[in-house]
Amino acid sequence: MNQRKRDKKKFVRQNLRIKNVGIDVLDSFVEHDIVEDKRSQKKLLEKSEVSQKSETKLRRGRVIEVLSNNRCRVEVGGQVLECAIGGRLKQINYETRSIITAGDYVHVDITNLGSTSMVQVEEILPRSNVLSRFSEGSFQTEVVLAANIDQVIITASICEPDINFNLIDRYLCRAALAGLIPIICINKMDLADDAFIADELTFYEDHGFQSILVSAETGRGMDALKSALIGKDSLFSGSSGTGKSTLINRLEPGINLRTGEVSDYNFKGMHTTTSTKLIPWSFGGHLVDSPGIKTFGLHRSAKDFIPRIFPGFDSYYIGCKFHNCTHIHEDGCAVKAAVMHDDIPQDRYESYLNIMASL
Ligand SMILES: Nc1nc2c(ncn2[C@@H]2O[C@H](COP(=O)(O)OP(=O)(O)O)[C@@H](O)[C@H]2O)c(=O)[nH]1
Ligand SMILES: [Mg+2]
Ligand SMILES: [Zn+2]
Structure with missing residues (x-):
């Protein structure tokens, strides 16, 4: 690639800053026994002609990471399987929302499990929400980052850096637009008095927002934070330096987490190809780790x-x-x-x- 092309590419990438979050797809999640039945019926019909193929066994799973155009990691009944993405799902499609993403619930065909052929993802199940970022410019291209995420832990610190309620309001708006439940988590409570933020917190709580005061340093509020995370898929958002990594490490020592530095790097406009990962908590639910989501922005609309x-x-x-x-x-x-x-x-x-x- 010549220098000029490279520069151009770099320019485009840098402009692809996180501008927003997609508005959630409102259809609620449905357990798809019906789909399963129809599919296996169809397969059975096909099978009467092509008789070598054994009966299709579809199982429900969760995509925890997309590795490439044709590979992803899927959690199926407590096991993580590297799966092939079915041909039908790989089709080039200009509607990015139909491309498989981390957090998708899927049906995998486990007929090949244990053999040399790969287990294949056959179908993406309806999503309850989609998180995406949008490029700048008149056509805000959507990049889907994850699906079916439950909540965002809006992390602030009472000081160092000082708490900024305008930023919290922005995160609350983004969460509402993305269909995520927000939890306001204020860290470093060892450094200042509760009274300092009492009025604001009363306002938020009066309007139905949960807030948790914590200190990763003293352990205050860590049980309450953990309870809020159990069984849910949570994204930690908030300015750098507020203590997200420290809190996560305290919740799950030894967690295999990409460091905040990667995200911060990305925030400065550098490109990183690392995809969104759902990391299972030992106590149930997942931590959503995505350099792209961290600063999820707002769409013009x-x-x-x-x-x-x-x-x-x-x-x-x-x-x-x-x-x-x-x-x-x-x-x-x-x-x-x-x-x-x-x-x-x-x-x-x-x-x-x-x-x-x-x-
Ligand atoms: N005093 C105090 N410092 C903390 C606390 N939690 C984190 N820190 C410090 O805040 C700094 C930034 O933390 P880090 O986890 O890297 O923040 P991140 O950028 O949000 O991931 C580090 O120096 C931490 O040691 C806390 O509860 N109290
Ligand atoms: Mg960090
Ligand atoms: Zn008005």
Whole structure:
């Protein structure tokens, strides 16, 4: 490749910064016995002609990592199998959402298990959500990073670096748009008094957001954090230096985790080919490890949704005179009225204005 091409490529990659999160696919997850039946019926019909092929055994599994275009690792009944991706699923498809991704629930054909041929992924089951990042520019190309993830642990530190509630609001909006349950986790509580953040936390808790105060240093709150993680697939998000790696290592000593440095490297605009990984916790559930997801951004269209999903606004916006009220300049705005009456703190409203202005 000549220098100019290389530069161009580099330029494109650097522009592919994380700009947002896909809005969740709303259909809820269905256990697919029906699909299984139909498929095996079809196979049986085919089999009557091609009789050497033994009966198809489809099992439900979970993709924990995509290794290449035709290989992935799938958890099937407690076992991790390296599987081939079925031809039908490999087809070049411009709709990126149909490409297999970490976190996908799949049906694998285990007929070949134990033989020299590979176990094959036959089918992707419906997703409850999709996490993606988007490139910048007028066509925000979607890159799917993971599917069916439960929650995001929004990690902040009370100081070093100082807590930034505007950033927490941004993460809360992103979580809502991505269909993830957010948990606010405030670390380094050994360094300052709880009273320092009591008002803000009361506001979030009053509006249905869970918060957990922890210290990786003293162990405070670590049991509560662990309980929140059990059986769920969790993504840790938050600024660098807030203690994500320290917390994860404390929860699971010896965890085989890519270091934060890789993610931070990526955040600076460098390209990394490492894919999303679901790492099983010994206590159940998975840690979602993805350099791409860490700073998951917002799609341009998010601006239409933020007025409704901004933390605490949900109970007010329905009272606004205009259904598409942005709560900025409109008359008859119930959100602005709530700010006037101190039902929504001035700080939160300013944080909202800041996010809207940035989009
Ligand atoms: N005082 C204090 N320092 C902590 C705590 N947790 C992590 N740190 C320190 O904060 C720094 C950043 O932690 P790290 O886990 O690398 O943050 P990350 O960038 O979010 O992964 C390290 O020097 C940690 O030792 C804590 O609970 N209390
Ligand atoms: Mg780290
Ligand atoms: Zn309004």
